Amino acid sequence: MLKLIALFPMRTKSFLFLFFILFTALVWPGHAQEHKRSLSHDDYDGWESVSQTTLSPDGKWVGIEVSLQDGDGRAQLIPTSKGMSGIKVPRLKRLNFSEDSHWAIGLITAESDSIRLMKLKGIDKSEFPMDSLFVMDLESKSIVKIPGVENFQLPDERKSWYAYEVRNDTTGSQKEEKNDNRDEEKTFTLHIERFGKKRAIVRENVSKYGFAPNGERLFFVQNFPGNDQAASQLRLLDLESEKEITVLDSLVQYRHMVFSEDAGRFAFLGSRQSAKDSVEFFDLFYQEGGQQLLRKELANKTISEHYPLRFSKDGQKLFFGWKEPLRSYVYASDTSILDEERVSVDIWGWQDAEIQPMQLKNLEDKKEESFVAVYHIAEDRVLSIGDPNTGEVHFNPDYTTDWAIALNDRPYRKNYSWNIQIGKDLSRVSVKTGQVDLLAREVVGSPRISPGGRYAFWYSNPDSTWMAYVLKTKEEIALTTGLEDIFYDDLHDSPSFPGSNGHAGWSADDRYFLVNGKYDIWKIDPKGEEAPVNLSNGHGDVNQVRYRLIDLDPDVHFVDLDQKLVFSGMDMNTMESGFFIADACGRQDPEVLVFGAAAFDGLKRAENGSNYLYQKSTFSHPPDVYLATGPFKNSRQLTHINPQQEDILWGSAELVSYRVHDGDMMDGLLFKPENFDPEKKYPMMVYFYERSSTTLNRYRAPVPSASIINIPFFVSNGYLVFVPDIQYKIGLPGPSAYDCVVPGVQAMIAKGFVDPANIGIQGQSWGGYQVAYIITRTNMFKAAGAGAPVANMTSAYGGIRWGSGMSRMFQYEQTQSRIGGTLWEKPMHYLENSPLFYADRIQTPTLIMHNDADGAVPWYQGIEFFMALKRNSVPSWLLVYNGEDHNLRERKNKKDLSIRLSQFFDHYLKGAPEPLWMKEGIPAIEKGKTLKYELSEE
Structure with a gap:
């Protein structure tokens, strides 16, 4: 550069010097940071996240869908071979691959801006632009886009065929011509195609369709508008030969059409009544080869249209549901009573198993209550294997075994209002005979049946032990008794039985049970013939690394111990994590695949087992997708989402430890702004719930708030954010929170960079309660936010x-x-832990959010707290979002809350002007007419 300047006259040197300064600011990292900006509320909509990842069966292609919080996302098709170019497709969703990995398919959605513009213009929804089907030849890169597609399907297995729906333009006129006895179902033109073949099978006026799991056959229902004689037709199509048969053409409704796994058998429910009829009766139909059709009935019972049909994996049994016949009530059927004369009353009875609100909440489920029956096909025999007194029946995943189990909590249900760990009577049920045999009374746990159907197993909460019953012999087994490990959650600190650390499943044929200890994973022989094996070789316990088995094949219901096992692992001291590989012998420590100060999630493996996908993130780096080969001999990053973050001030996260009032050491998280200067004094926000320290390396996206402060937003805008862990003592929830939070804040102040005069505190729900309690005990917080707080435990109880x-x-x-x-x-x-009774001690300005449709904490709790603060002249505001639940659901309301949270705390902790909604309020007459975000001039 000096030589270059020497070649120019003196009058140009000043220009070149200016150019040098500008160039350095652009490319030199230290200077580039000066041009970064803080996050704003306008940044939320365009923030990206990976919503789906998939690998082609041969592992040579990766499909990644990237979504925006509000707007049109995209999909990326990326070859796993280096040097090959990929493709980005705007608005592509539901990306999938063909069985031979030669084709990609998905749905390109309509532009969201176009939809929004049409809504603003009041254009009818039926005129909105439709989606397009996307089909790509991955070898030639040629793409076909088919417009006007509403939906598409692929078989569960052998994805060689696909089918898609094209909306009929005459849908509206068809409705006018339909037979009144027929459902007004939307119809479409069905196109069925094979990947790589140009010829399509097309059927008009289709209302339902579906593939057999193996992709060999397809059913569809055709409606025929204007034909008063014929009802809908149910047809079967053999995809290879294109042979088509009509199964039935005399019914109005068809439901729960299902194929056996080999596609040789087919069953469905059918009715001659319309869905609009007051009473509907369904029959069970079974078809096997050719035109054979059998109608099945269940003596003295009614077939349930609410229970989905299911073939056993071997195709020998068909499971369906039945329900009690409808009862007739004289009062309900009395036509001499006017509607205005009918009594509407809820009667709460002390003897009711469930209180009235719970009954009303579950009313639709009660109306659809079904009990299971089985059709033994070879024997042409129908058998009920459950009734109201049996309880809930559970089968093994393949529905193949001779035994099921039943769980009945009816004898204990009355206590559920105050005891959510009520017991259940455990029984075995013979699928062959329907006989029910009681195994154990009042089991406190959640028994399930093993994949091979040999055992009922569960974690017994009172005993902190994994238990099992041999279903054939009714022998009870204590699976984990005698093992030197902790199988319960040892951080459990509530007045109930602790839960378990979970299990990792069963091996093939139920040979071994895999269960999680505190850190390690055990392989247990339920027969007791072999000693238990620590699959992680005790490495977890020695090094305090928590190992857990990753299920890389969710379609298989057992753990294949002949293959290498893949574990996730987290160092519980540093919160570093990663993936590990191990064998079923447990003679070696798990081998590291990838490990570090990051969060690793979403591990997937190609069917051929050669390539892996995973996501890696930290607080500062979004969860991008990585491809690993070998396994994990080579790894490369496939996505770079949110490039705009490079121009935004972000921050860092670190694990901090501090001593609490009882002398124990606790962990917490401290988030610092970018360019943090330990010589400066920063305002600090304190947020907490219970324990969060294990989320150290989790990426937190800037999102509009559903209830709590958005940590990256506040950090980007110059705040420290402290998130302490809480440990609780029974009977002292409020003091426990105080004894952990306040010492943690004092420890942060002692570091020298916290401004002690400008500290805020915020929490939601249980966190909101703790905030409300803490500010009755201390004035160290200059402002507080309490979302949905329980203020009065006596009334909340x-x-x-x-x-x-x-x-x-x-x-x-x-x-x-x-x-x-x-x-x-x-x-x-109850009194001493209730903030309401000490509200006269509160001096902290407080912002409360409590919504009028809160389904978790009664709305009146927020009102009680606000009125107490108002009565004691504490500056306070109550935000009530109409029709909103415990946490906000509507994005417009989330954005509004985000603005008000930041304005509230900026005013008190950073001296920003007071917004008008705080200074003047928004009277009811102005509701919906103004938001008053404007800052006051005073």
Whole structure:
């Protein structure tokens, strides 16, 4: 550069010097950071995430779908061989590959901006642009796009065929001509094609269709508008020969059409009544080869249209549902009573198994309650294998074994309002005879049947032990008794039985049971013939690395111990993580595939086993997709989502430790702004729920808030954010939070870079309660945000969780609220842990959000808290989003809350002007007319 300047006259040197300064600012990292900006609320919509990844069966192609929070995403088709170019397709979704890996298929959705513009113009939805089918030859890179497609399907296996729906332009006129006794189902033109073949099979006026799992056959239902004589036709098509048969043409409704796995057998439910009829009756139909069609009935019972049909994997049994005949009620059928004269009343009875709100919440499920029956095909015999007294029946995944299990909680259901760990009676059920044999009463756990159908197994919560029953002999087995490991959640700190660390499944033929200890994974012989084997060789316990088996083939219901096992692993001291490989012998430590200070997720393997996909992220780097080969001998990054982040001030995350009031050491997370200067004083936000330290390396995208502060937004805008872990003592949930949060904040202040005069605190739900309690004990926080807080445990105890219809008693006696007794057993615990009764001590300005359709915490709790603050003249605001639930669902409301949260805390912690909604409020007469985000001039 100096030589270059010497060649120019003096008058040009000043220009070149300026050019040099500008060039350096652009390319030199230290200077480039000066041109970065903070996150704004306008950044949310365009933020990207990987919504789906898939590998072609031969492992040579990767499909990746990238979505925007609000807007049109894209898909990428990337070859795994280096040097080959990929392709990006805007708005492509549901990307999949053919069986031979030669073709890619998906759906290109209509442009969201076009849809929005048409909505603004009031254009009818039927006129909106439709999607297009995308089919690509991966070898030649040629692409076919078929417009006007509403949907498409592929077989579950052998994806050589595909079918797609093209909307009929005459749909509206067809409805007018339909027979009144027939369902007004939307019809379309069905196109069925084979990858690589130009000829299509086309059928008009189709309303339903579906492939056999192996892709050899297809069913479809055709409706014929204007034909008063013929009902809909159900037809079967052999895809290879194109031979087509009519199964039935005399029914109005067809439901739950299903093929056996080999496509040789077919079953469905059919009815001659329309869905509009007050009473519908369905029959079970079974077809096997040619025109043979059998109609099956169940004596003294009604076939249930709500229970899906299912063939056993071997095709020998067909499972279906039945229901009790409809009861006739004199009052309901009395036509002499006017509607305005009919009584509408809910009667709550002490003897009811479920309280009325829960009954009403589950009303539709109750109307559709079904019990299982089986058709033994070879014997042409129908058998009921469950009834209301049997309980819920469970089968092995393939439905092939001679035994099922039944779980019946009816004898204990009355206690569910205050005891969510009620027991269940466990029985075995013979699929051959229907005989029910009781195995155990009041089992506290969730028994399931092993994949091979030999065992009922469960984690017994009271015993902290994995148990099993041999279904054939009714022998009870304690699977984990005597093993030197911890099989329960040892961080459990609520007044209930602790849960387990989970299990990893069963090996083929139920030979071994794989179960998680605190750190390691065990292989257990349920027969007791072999000693238990630690599959991770004890490495987890010695090094405090938590290993868990990864299921790389979700279509297979057992763990293949003849193959290498792939584990996830996390160092519980540093929160580093990665993937490991091990064998079924447990004689060696797991071998590292990839490991580091990052979060590794979404591991997938190609069917040929040669290539792997995974996502890697940190707080500072979004979860991009990586391809590993070999396995993991070579790894390369395939995506670079959110390139705009490079121009935005971000930050870093670190694990911090501190001593709490009882002397124990606790962990927390501290997020620091980019270009952090330890000599400066920063405002700090404190957010928490229970424990979050294991999420150290998790990427947190900037998203509009459903209820809590968005950490990257606040960090990008110059805040520190501290997230402490909480450990609880039974009966003292409020003091426990105080004893962990306040010492943690003091430890952060002691580091020297926190401005002690400008610290805020925010939480939602359980976090909102803890915030409300903490500010009754300290004034160290300059502003507080409490979302959906329980302020008064005495009134909340008798309240309802309207989302489920459950009483809230269980929450205080057994779970999160951690009182550990009834209101009458521990009245002072309820009072002393309730912020409402100490609201006169609060001086912290507080922003509350509590919505009027909250299904978890009763809305009146937020009102009680707000009115207490208002009565004591504490600056406070209550945000109530109409029709919204516990956490916001509508994106427009999330954006609104995000703005108000940042304005609230910016005002109190950074001295920003007060927004008008805080200063003036928004009177009811102005509701919906103004948002008052504007900042006051004073």
